[in-house]
Structures are given as C-alpha cells and as structure tokens.
Amino acid sequence: MIAFFIIVVPLSGGATFLTLRNAMNILVAITPVLLLGLGQTFVIISAGIDLSVGWVMSLASVVSAHAIRASFNAGAPLFLAATLGFLAAVGASAGVGLVNGLIIAKLKVPAFIVTLGSSFIVRGMALLFAENTTVIGLPAEIRDYGNESLFYLVGGEGGGFYAFFRPDVTGAMLRQMDRIFTWPVVITAIVVIICMFILNRTQFGRHTYAIGGNMQAALRTGIPVERHIIKLYMLSSVTAGIAGFLSTLRFTAGSAVIGDPLLLSSIAAVIIGGVSLFGGAGSIIGTVIGALIIAVLTTGLVMMNVQAFWQFIVVGAVVIIAVLIDQSRDLILGRRGRGS
Template identity: 45%
Template sequence: MRAWLFLLALALGFEAWARMEFGGTFIFNSFNIQSIAIFAVAPLILATGQTFVIISGGIDLSLGFIMGLAAVVAAHTINAVSPGLGLPMGVLVGTIVAVAVAGIPGLINGLLVSRLRVPPFIGTLGMFGVARGVAFLLAGGTTVPISNSFFATIGNGRIFGVPYIILITALFVLVMHYLLSQTRFGQHNYAIGANVQAARRSGINVKSHLLRLYILSALCAGLAGVVYSARFNAGAAQAGEPLLLDCVAAVVIGGASLFGGSGTILGTVAGAFVIAVIQYGLVFVNVEPFWQFISVGIVIIISVLIDQAQRRFSGGRIDE
C-alpha cells in the first residue's frame, strides 16, 4: 500500500512543481499520462518476472540482456519470415521464436541455481555477460531495423486512444497477478521464499520450482524484448541494459522483500509507475536527466530501509 501512497504523493509533488514553474498541469494532461504508461511498459514486464524471483529469495541479473537478445532475435526472425508468410503471421512467428530463445538462458539459470546450487547473484550475473555477448554478435554490433508495417502498428498504434502495447501489458500483468496470487505455483513461491527448508519438508519440489521460476522470468524478458522492438520498430542488443535497475527498483519499491517471502504483482505495478513518474516528471520540469539515476537509487535505498524496519518490528529475520 505504501507504494501506491508514494506514487500519489510523487504525482502531486510534480503537479505542484509544474503549476509553480510553468503554470501548467502535470497530472491532468492525457499526453503525460499516456507517456508515463508507455515509459512503464518494458520495465513492468521485466519486473513481473523479477517479482517471482525476488519473492522466492533470489534475484535475476540477466534479464536486461535476455530482453536485448529477444529483441534482436525478433527483428531477424520477422524480417526473414514476413515475405513468405505475410505480415501478421511473420509477427506471430517472430514473437514465438524470440520468447522461446529467451527461455534458453532462463533454463540455464534455473539449472545453475536449482541443480548446481550456484548462488542466484553469481549464476545470473554470468548469464548477463553471455546473453549480452550473444545478442551483440547476432546484431552485428548495430541496431536491426524491422520491415513489417503490422508490427510497427502494434508498437505505435492505438484503439480508442489507448496504445496497443499498454493493453497488451495490462493483460499480461493480470495473468501474472492471477498466477502469483491464485495458483499453487504462486503459493509455493511464497513458501520457498519464507523458509526453503520448511517448504521442502512440506513436500514442495524446490528444485523443480526454481527451474520453472527462472524460465518464467526469462520468458517475461523475452516478451519485453518483443514489445520494445514493436515500439521502436527495431531490435537492439542493449535494449534492456538500462532497465535492469528499473525492474529491480520497481519490485523493491512495490513492497517485495529482498529477503524473500513477500511481494505482489500489484505492488510491482505501483513501483514501475513510481519509476516512470520520476523519469518522465524530471524531464517535464526541465531537470537534467542524470538526476533520474540519483532519484531512483535514493528511492531504492529508502524502500530497503523501510522493509528492514518492518521486519525488525515484526520479529522477522534480519541477516547481520
């Protein structure tokens, strides 16, 4: 709940700043609202997968370049198959191939963490480098343009004034919210994050769950890469590089504990919008964009301190 309250306070703060500085409005401007929502799309899709991982007590540092890898694969595949299959079918095939390829590093991450007991930080950091190198090799070190007008329409078109990519993201978030809050998979995820030994003794197959968990996280990154490619009508290996910090920040700001065992998709949604409002709002009030990194970093630190304080007062585990 604190994430939504902070989002409201942040929006009101920028509203007051905009009225005093420019005599205009920040919140009651439909262009600003849509721009903020579009800013939040890719980080939010990444953050949904990261939410599952952090709730389980892990972290996935490879998501940014898995997203870039998927973006490049989507671009090459759509360009290759569209002339023969047609524009809509080319997009469908390209999306399936890109998301499937993204699942490969997720599978490797899952095997490293669940079977070989490699710490998630180290295993996914290694995959960060591998995915980065493969993505740049496939892209030839450049951005890969996409020749498919149907794909460009998905990325930049609107229905009743609402961009398609916002609707796609909203539907995806609802599905992930249901998966986490209403299914056995989601409940097992909370149990493992809260106490992995107790979860194992209760009959949960922890190894199998962690394997599927990292695959799911990578598939989310794959979808984020496809959405990015649709928005810019091109695939770029570095597409997700600046979004890794944003997706982790969204999860933490949204109330998930880095110790595991707590967090929600709806909280992550609020966290993603907090990041988007900070990034867009600072540009709107004509502040140097480099302050975005400082602001996001401060918000992350404050969120972690609040989480630690809550755990201390509630008697939760705090690692010394």
C-alpha cells in the same frame, strides 16, 4: 501506497503533467521496466535474483526482428510474421531461463553468480546475432502493432472518440490526437493480470512464497523446490522476452542493447513496490506501483528541467528509503508480535 502518493502529488501539480497524453506516455515508458519487474518479482519473492533479464530482453529483440524479417520476406502474411517473431523471442528467452534455473537448482550455484555470468554470455549472443548493429529491414506495417492503440481521442472541432481503428486525420487534428492504451500497454496489462492470478490464486504462487519464506521447510512439506526454481527463472526470462518483442514492434527494429539500462530500474521497481529482498513477501501490484513511481518521478523531474544526473540520484535515494521503510516496518511488527 503512502510512498506513491507522497511522490505523485507534488509532481502532478503542473497542468502539463496532468494531461491525458502525458499519462499515456508514462504508461508506454513503464511497459518494458514493468515486464522485466514482473519476472523479477517471482524470483525475488523466492529469495533469488535474475541479473540477466536486461540482456535477455535485448536478445529477444534481435531474434524477433530476424524472425519477422525472414518470414515476411519469405511471403508470410504480416500477422503470421509477427506471431513467428513472438514465438522466437519467447523461445530464445525461455532457453536462457532454463539454463539459469538448471544451474541454480541442480548445481546449487548462487543465483547472483549464475545470472551475472549468463548476462555476459547473452550480451555476446545478442551482439553477435545483431552483427554489432541494429537489425533493420522489417516491414514498415509492423510499426502499427507497436504504436497504434485501443482507443483514440481527437480534440477540437470535428474530433471525437474512436475505438480499435485510427481515424484518418492530418495536420492540426493529427497533432491533437491522443492515443489511449497502445497495444504494448494492453499486452503488458494482460501479462500483469495473468501474473497476479498465478501468484495469488494458484499453487505455483503459494509454493513461490513458501520457498522464499523458508526453503528447508518447503522441502520438508514436499514442494518440488528444484523444479519450481527452474520454472521461476524461465518465467523471469519469458517476461523479458515479451518486453524485447514489444520493443521490436515499437521501434520497427531489433536492438542488441535496448534492455541493458532497464535492469536496475526493474529491480528498483520491485524493491520500491515492497518485495522483500530476503524473500517470502511481495506482490505484483506492488511492482506495478513501484514502476509507476519511477516513471512519474523521472517524468516529473524532466518537466521540471532537472538535469539527468540528479534523476539518478533521486531514484537511488527513493530505493534506499523504500528498503529502510520496509525494514523498519518488519522491526516494528516483530516487536509487536513479541510484545503480545
């Protein structure tokens, strides 16, 4: 929390940064990173890692685009076509997570190796299914699911606040219209709440912490560790699949490379949010804060006209500082515990 305010306060001094439109743009920007980070949170708390989620997101985008286009062209209503696209994305993603989990849990191959190898396989599958291009030809109306909002605020004379439907405005009033909580942001918020409940209020969450804290102790207490690890990697892939589906809705196309640059950002968000790379500690709300820090940081640097390579340097430095703070805190607490 301290790191959040240290970074946000200096960058939020400008009037442009504090606008409602910019705030909503930041929320839209963190949606895919946060969804990837949610699955990573569960996996890393259990002392694992999933390096395949970026390409799983890309595969889900391509598969969902094909499903939407094929079903709509076959005469399915738009909502049904979107539903089939969602099921295709989640199904393909869950399949990747199942394979990862089985190899890690049953064959005892390190998660780093398994997910690194599967990332190459999934990358090839995504490019193959997309025929090395972007999947287009989706119904134009599908864009509304990815870009319209829960609320609308139209400024100026004759404007107002609207809920659930977009006001019919043009010209200057259209330029003054702010979209508040686009549907991808709303869906991501729902997924965040579900993940918080699972991690904090269910036996599944308690087992995740126990496995990350001490796997041998978890085995001795009767926790089905192998089965649980399989579920964790399926969950990680499913959240990536949701991100891929939402990207298809947002851009009205399926991209075979859209998730590639987001992998490291999602891991950075988890680490900055306080999830321990050694397992057994972390929270969903921490990952949300970590994703916000990255989005606010990069947005603020863009508004300050900082060149792109400096943005990478700054984000990398923040990740290292976050890890150092986390280790220092554990060292201090450990010393206090021994002193008492």
